Amino acid sequence: MSAGTSTISDMMNSSTLTSVEICAGAGGQALGLEMAGFSHELAVEIDPTACDTLRANRPEWTVHEGDIREVDGRTYDGVDLLAGGVPCPPFSVAGKQLGSDDERDLFPEALRLIREAKPRAVMLENVKGLTFPRFATYREQIRTALHDLGYETHWQLIYCSEYGVPQLRPRFILVGLRSDDFSRFHWPAPIASPPTVGHTLHDLVASHGWIGADRWAFEKANSIAPTIVGGSKKHGGADLGPTRAREQWKLLGVDGRGIANDDDFPNEVTHPDALFRLTVRMGARIQGFPDSWQITGRKTAAWRTVGNAFPPPVARAIGLSIHRALSPRTVDHYAAESAEFPAKLSVR
Numbered sequence: 001m002s003a004g005t006s007t008i009s010d011m012m013n014s015s016t017l018t019s020v021e022i023c024a025g026a027g028g029q030a031l032g033l034e035m036a037g038f039s040h041e042l043a044v045e046i047d048p049t050a051c052d053t054l055r056a057n058r059p060e061w062t063v064h065e066g067d068i069r070e071v072d073g074r075t076y077d078g079v080d081l082l083a084g085g086v087p088c089p090p091f092s093v094a095g096k097q098l099g100s101d102d103e104r105d106l107f108p109e110a111l112r113l114i115r116e117a118k119p120r121a122v123m124l125e126n127v128k129g130l131t132f133p134r135f136a137t138y139r140e141q142i143r144t145a146l147h148d149l150g151y152e153t154h155w156q157l158i159y160c161s162e163y164g165v166p167q168l169r170p171r172f173i174l175v176g177l178r179s180d181d182f183s184r185f186h187w188p189a190p191i192a193s194p195p196t197v198g199h200t201l202h203d204l205v206a207s208h209g210w211i212g213a214d215r216w217a218f219e220k221a222n223s224i225a226p227t228i229v230g231g232s233k234k235h236g237g238a239d240l241g242p243t244r245a246r247e248q249w250k251l252l253g254v255d256g257r258g259i260a261n262d263d264d265f266p267n268e269v270t271h272p273d274a275l276f277r278l279t280v281r282m283g284a285r286i287q288g289f290p291d292s293w294q295i296t297g298r299k300t301a302a303w304r305t306v307g308n309a310f311p312p313p314v315a316r317a318i319g320l321s322i323h324r325a326l327s328p329r330t331v332d333h334y335a336a337e338s339a340e341f342p343a344k345l346s347v348r
Contacts, residue, residue, distance in 0.1 A: 017326055020044075020076050020117060022068050022084035022110060026053045026295065026305035028287060029085060029125065030061075032315025037323045041076055044068050044084075049297035050305045056294045068109050073116025080326060083123040085310050086110055111145050121322050122151060122176040125310055130172045131157055142174070151176035154187075158314065162190035165288045165311045166200045167225040173318065177325055185325040188317040197221040197252055200285050205276075212272035220253040225286055230307025238303035240278070254278060259303050280306055288313045 016039045021030045024043040027050075034040065044064045045051050051065040064071060076082075086106045107124075114122055130139065139155065146153050153176040160169035177185055198217030206213035226248040229241040240249050240256030249256035253275060260277035278286075280295055280302045288311035289295075295302050 017080035017323060019081040019083055020073075020079050020113070020119070022071075022082070022113065023086055023106065024054060024063075025050050025085065026289075026309045027057060027293070028289065028309035028312050029083060029315040030054070031057075031289070031293065032310070032312035032317075033081070033083060033319040035312065035316040036319025038081055038319060041079055042071070044071055047301075047305065049301040052296040053294065053305060056296050068106060068113065071113065073113035076117045076119075079117050079119045081121045081123060081322060082110075082114055082117055082119040083315075084110065085125045107142060111142070111149075114146070114151075115149055118149075120178060120181060120326055122146065122153075122174070123318065123322060124174045126172050126174075128157060128170040128172055131155075146176045150178060152179055152182040154185075156187050158187075158318075160288075160311045160314050161194040161224050163188075163311070163314045163317050164192035164194055165313055166194050166197050166286055167227055169227045169311065171310065171314070175318070175322065177322070181325045184328050186321055188321045191317060194224050196223055197225045197254075197286065201282050204279075204282055204285070210272075210274075212274065215272065216253050220251075223252070225249070225252065228283055228286055228307050230304040230309075238300045238307075250275065259283070259299060261299055283307060287311050 016037055018041050019033055019038040020041050021033070021043045024030050024045040025047070027043070030040055030043055040058075040061050042062050042064060043054055044066070045054065046065070046067055048065060051063050054061060054063050073082075110124060129135075143153050143155075153174060156173050156175070158171055158173055160167060160171060175185065175187075176182075196217075198219075198221035201221070202213065202217035205216065210216075226241070226245050229245070238259040240246055240254070240259075246256035255275040255277045258277055260279050262279045262281060280299060281291070283303060283306045284293065284295055285291070287306055287309050289306070289309070290312075295306055297305065
């Protein structure tokens with residue numbers, strides 16, 4: 001490259017956009033948005049274990065450990081993006097689906113922060129249950145509120161498996177931008193066929209010397225996983241979900257009744273056809289976290305933060321589309337110049 005010509009890395013450094021992350025959890029969405037060129041002004045999370053994970057991986061981030069009701073959005077007036085995964089229990093199939101009548105519904109607080117911070121773009125994610133007809137009026141109320149604040153919006157049901165994540169994991173995403181920016185926004189096209197569970201976990205399983213590792217990875221676990229679940233503090237310990245989900249995991253050679261400690265894992269896979277339990281690191285792999293991302297806390301709390309995370313590869317894909325809409329000349333120029341553009345946004 002000739003002298004004076006900017007590299008992709010230079011471009012990303014010079015065109016970094018700012019973001020505020022609410023309900024940040026273990027940092028899946030925040031990490032993906034970082035890879036898409038967003039610099040976090042603030043990450044808000046109420047769970048102590050998740051906050052420890054955020055600080056362990058990104059000590060330079062400002063992490064507010066507490067309720068988002070404690071945050072004054074006016075402090076972040078003019079931020080480029082406000083993003084987050086508001087709690088899903090009000091809309092989850094596994095819950096009572098109380099919607100706006102659920103005390104855990106934080107959409108009103110998200111709207112308050114948007115009103116105060118006036119970000120250029122909004123990205124909020126939730127579970128598939130929010131797409132159900134019973135919540136049509138509620139979705140329209142959110143759309144109307146954002147329209148009154150000057151945003152054009154679009155809801156999109158996406159499947160994380162379409163973005164290289166080895167599980168189905170449907171998520172309902174809301175993106176809102178100002179009119180001039182919204183006209184340039186396009187939902188990202190699926191970018192990869194998902195790897196199988198076996199391909200994703202083979203090295204971790206084989207590293208313990210299990211003689212059945214190859215057959216498990218390439219014959220039994222040769223498909224994507226059911227949606228990983230983290231559960232809630234109100235319901236038991238760490239496992240892979242209700243009976244139906246556990247039966248699906250069993251077909252993949254995995255015992256879904258619990259989660260293994262990393263140190264205990266080798267003792268559970270002595271027979272070639274043995275079922276084994278996932279570890280927290282395995283769950284993080286299936287969620288799309290790189291191994292460099294530390295997951296802190298004891299097993300049950302750590303699994304909860306992993307299981308409730310938004311996969312970083314999906315956040316990255318949508319984040320790139322938002323980035324292009326907000327700074328089209330810079331990003332589109334380099335995206336067209338190099339087919340390696342997304343790959344250059346690597347995890348530190």
